[in-house]
Amino acid sequence: MSPTPTLSQPQRTNAPTSSGTAAVTVDNVAKSFGTTTVLSRMNLRITPGEAVGILGPNGAGKSTLLSLITGERTPDAGSVAIFGANPRTPEARRTMGVTPQATSLPEVLKVREVLDFVAAHYPNPLSTSELLDDLDLTALAGKQCGGLSGGQKRRVMLAVALVGNPDMLVLDEPSTGLDVESRQQVWQRIQAFSAAGGTLLVTSHHFDEIERLADRVVMLADGQIIVDDQLERVRTAVDLRHVTVTLPDTPEAVIAALPGVTGIQPGEGARQVITCSDSDAFIRALIAEGLTFTDLEVRGASLEEAVAAHTAGH
Amino acid sequence: MSTTAAPALYLPHLIYRTRDTLRVPVVVISAAVFPVMVFAIFFLPFMDGTPADQQAAVALAGVAQLGLMGVVSTFLFNYGIGIAEERKAEWSNYLRTLPTGPGPFFSARVAVAVIVVLIAVVPLFIVAMAATPVLEPFVAGELGWWRLAALIPAWILAALPFLFGGLLIGYLATPKAAVAITQIAFLPFAAVGGLILPVQAMPGWLNAISEFTPARPGRDAVTALIGEGSVDMLNVVVWLGWLVPLIIAAVWAHRRDEGRRFS
Numbered sequence: 001m002s003p004t005p006t007l008s009q010p011q012r013t014n015a016p017t018s019s020g021t022a023a024v025t026v027d028n029v030a031k032s033f034g035t036t037t038v039l040s041r042m043n044l045r046i047t048p049g050e051a052v053g054i055l056g057p058n059g060a061g062k063s064t065l066l067s068l069i070t071g072e073r074t075p076d077a078g079s080v081a082i083f084g085a086n087p088r089t090p091e092a093r094r095t096m097g098v099t100p101q102a103t104s105l106p107e108v109l110k111v112r113e114v115l116d117f118v119a120a121h122y123p124n125p126l127s128t129s130e131l132l133d134d135l136d137l138t139a140l141a142g143k144q145c146g147g148l149s150g151g152q153k154r155r156v157m158l159a160v161a162l163v164g165n166p167d168m169l170v171l172d173e174p175s176t177g178l179d180v181e182s183r184q185q186v187w188q189r190i191q192a193f194s195a196a197g198g199t200l201l202v203t204s205h206h207f208d209e210i211e212r213l214a215d216r217v218v219m220l221a222d223g224q225i226i227v228d229d230q231l232e233r234v235r236t237a238v239d240l241r242h243v244t245v246t247l248p249d250t251p252e253a254v255i256a257a258l259p260g261v262t263g264i265q266p267g268e269g270a271r272q273v274i275t276c277s278d279s280d281a282f283i284r285a286l287i288a289e290g291l292t293f294t295d296l297e298v299r300g301a302s303l304e305e306a307v308a309a310h311t312a313g314h
Numbered sequence: 315m316s317t318t319a320a321p322a323l324y325l326p327h328l329i330y331r332t333r334d335t336l337r338v339p340v341v342v343i344s345a346a347v348f349p350v351m352v353f354a355i356f357f358l359p360f361m362d363g364t365p366a367d368q369q370a371a372v373a374l375a376g377v378a379q380l381g382l383m384g385v386v387s388t389f390l391f392n393y394g395i396g397i398a399e400e401r402k403a404e405w406s407n408y409l410r411t412l413p414t415g416p417g418p419f420f421s422a423r424v425a426v427a428v429i430v431v432l433i434a435v436v437p438l439f440i441v442a443m444a445a446t447p448v449l450e451p452f453v454a455g456e457l458g459w460w461r462l463a464a465l466i467p468a469w470i471l472a473a474l475p476f477l478f479g480g481l482l483i484g485y486l487a488t489p490k491a492a493v494a495i496t497q498i499a500f501l502p503f504a505a506v507g508g509l510i511l512p513v514q515a516m517p518g519w520l521n522a523i524s525e526f527t528p529a530r531p532g533r534d535a536v537t538a539l540i541g542e543g544s545v546d547m548l549n550v551v552v553w554l555g556w557l558v559p560l561i562i563a564a565v566w567a568h569r570r571d572e573g574r575r576f577s
Contacts (some may be wrong), residue, residue: 070411074577093413104404108337109330120326121413144337164413 011310018141024069024200029036029078031064038064039223042078048167051200053214053231053254055207055307060220062203063101066172069201070098079309094122097161103153103177103278104164107146110154111137115163122164131159134189136182150177158186163261175209187212207304219307227310238309240301241279245286246271246294258285271295327418331426341392345434349384350441352510353377358445371542375512377438378465378536383509384434385469386529389477390496392430396483398492401571410576427477429468448511468539472532473533476503476555478560479528485567508533525549528556 024046031039039061048053056062058165067073068080069293071087084093112128119125132138135155140148148156154177161169174190175183190213203208210217210231217234219227227234244267248253252264252272260278267273276282279298286293301309336342357376364372400406410418442448451457451561483495504510507529513521524530531549540543 072407072411090413090415093411096411098408098411100404100408102404104408106334106405109333113330113333116328117330118412120323 021048022081023083024045024201025049025079025081025084026065026080027081029068029080030060031068031073031075037223039068039075041226042223044225044228046199046201046220048083048199049194049197049212051194051214051217052202052216053210054201054203054218054220055205055210055227056220061223062220063172065220066101066170066201066203070096070170090121094164095167096170097164097166097168097174098155099161099174101172103150103157105145105148105153105156108144110142110144111148111159112141114156115159118160119163122166124165125261126163126165126167128163131163135159136185151179153183154178155182155186158189160192162189165199168201169193170198171202173204174202175204175206183209194247206304207307211303217303217307219310221311227307234310235300235303235306238301238306239277240305240309241276241303242270242299243274243276243279244280244295244297244299245274247286248292248294258282258289260285323414323418324421327414328425329423331422335392335396335426337432341430341530342433344391345384345388345430346437348387349434349438352383352442353380353438356511359444370447370450373408373442373448374504374540375537375542377442377448379399379509379512379533381435381438381465382469382472382529382532382536383504384409384438385431385473385545386476386504386509386532387426387500387512388430388434389473390480390500392427393477393480394483394487394496394499395492398483398487399487401575402489407575427437428470435469450478451541461539461541464539465536468536469532472529472535472553475528475556475560478557478564481564482560482567485564485571502527503527506530514520526552 007237012306022045024044026042026044029039029042030037042061042064042065054062054065068075069087071080071082071083071089074088080087082092083095085095087093087096094258109117112132114132115128119128129138129141132141135158137152137159138157140152140156145153145156154175158171158174161171171190175186178186187209190202191199192311194213200213202210202213204213215231217229218225219228219229229237246269248270255261255264255272257273260276260281261274262277265273265275274282283296283298300306339572353376354561357373357380360371361373363563437534452459479495479499483492483499487495507525508516509529511523513530513533523549530543531553534543534549535545
């Protein structure tokens with residue numbers, strides 16, 4: 001496994017270089033299946049180079065939104081544009097690398113053959129061998145896809161999205177079913193793509209994955225966007241802080257009575273994790289009361305907590 | 315930026331589909347084995363009892379009708395079952411997001427169908443040539459060699475109703491239902507069309523019914539091609555009468571499927 005991905009990509013020339021062209025423009029889009037309205041009045045704009053994480057419960061419309069972006073489906077109302085072009089056209093699709101939604105690959109084809117086949121559709125594809133090496137799949141290159149484990153298939157599917165050397169990656173739950181080491185590897189490779197200037201659109205059920213890969217969080221619920229903001233702002237917007245500290249001489253009851261405290265959890269060793277609605281008030285109280293403390297650490301809400309707080313308001 | 319990268323995609327698609335189709339053993343084996351097996355069981359044992367001067371004609375008739383049977387079964391099973399399975403696979407949904415128009419997909423499918431047809435008829439030819447005097451009329455100049463070559467496009471044309479019938483089944487049925495339906499559809503149509511047992515062996519009433527079934531015009535056509543009998547207007551009318559509705563139905567089923575799954 002190579003410690004850092006080898007990016008021998010030539011300059012990407014797939015997308016128009018007009019600085020005003022958004023990577024993705026979803027304009028007032030509606031989509032229904034039968035009598036069920038899945039998306040309504042959806043607006044989303046992604047600029048080139050952004051890394052967007054899409055969250056939401058099952059049935060919120062994430063997969064439908066993605067299928068409109070990849071051109072698999074057409075909206076009932078409104079329009080979708082990828083770098084200014086219709087996502088149903090080869091021109092637009094040459095700018096995108098997509099992971100298939102479910103874990104599915106052609107059973108009788110070998111890994112290398114699948115990648116070569118997909119790469120043939122793109123003007124500047126990556127080298128199949130190097131990409132396989134980056135994702136630790138070289139040993140499986142000659143194996144038929146039907147013989148791969150679920151986690152191996154998942155990694156091959158990421159390779160399928162990357163091999164075209166696209167300007168934008170559209171990844172639907174990229175690390176489902178992967179063990180810890182594979183997830184790290186996959187995340188590293190995706191981050192390398194973003195660092196090189198690629199546009200990233202990723203859906204996930206795992207908050208740690210979104211936190212790792214995305215700068216911007218879009219949350220869907222019932223076919224509507226309820227959160228669309230930079231990751232940091234989403235976290236800090238919630239009045240929730242975790243103060244991790246060692247308070248050797250202070251009993252719990254006393255801590256709990258301090259201003260701004262909403263909960264206390266044991267931390268590592270002698271440390272305690274104190275949940276605060278107002279961490280500044282709590283810290284001022286510690287100092288004012290003259291309580292002995294060491295190793296104080298303040299952390300904002302996790303993405304999961306922030307999102308839970310946002311959706312609780314809906 | 316060019317939108318015509320398409321010409322370079324026909325070969326990768328052909329390679330992909332060839333691998334995808336031919337690496338499934340049952341596809342190749344059933345295509346290759348079935349016509350040869352029927353030839354060996356139904357024709358070869360009777361060659362001994364046939365007068366020497368008729369043996370070539372009988373063998374040739376066997377090759378013509380069994381070759382057609384092979385193509386009919388290839389079309390029906392490959393498209394009937396193959397497409398039903400593809401509709402169920404997520405991978406084929408993903409293929410639809412690739413940067414290409416439908417051209418490479420379509421032509422790859424056609425090319426692979428021709429390859430499988432060849433797999434179905436070449437062993438038959440080889441066995442017939444080895445075990446019977448089937449080539450005599452050609453060697454003696456009574457029949458032109460072009461007739462043998464013309465058999466292949468003739469088989470394909472004659473079997474077209476079954477290609478579209480297969481497509482119709484593939485777009486409407488689940489994979490398991492498709493397996494059952496194509497099996498049930500194949501044998502009666504092939505038998506009553508004179509593709510397995512010769513029409514000469516049919517009682518009058520069965521022969522009359524046979525004239526209106528989809529395989530019979532093709533059987534008459536390829537048999538005429540190798541020098542026996544002829545094709546009449548009834549054949550043409552019956553062939554079109556099955557083909558045209560089946561084309562319309564297959565296109566409708568394809569659009570309905572696309573509409574339900576991809577609109």
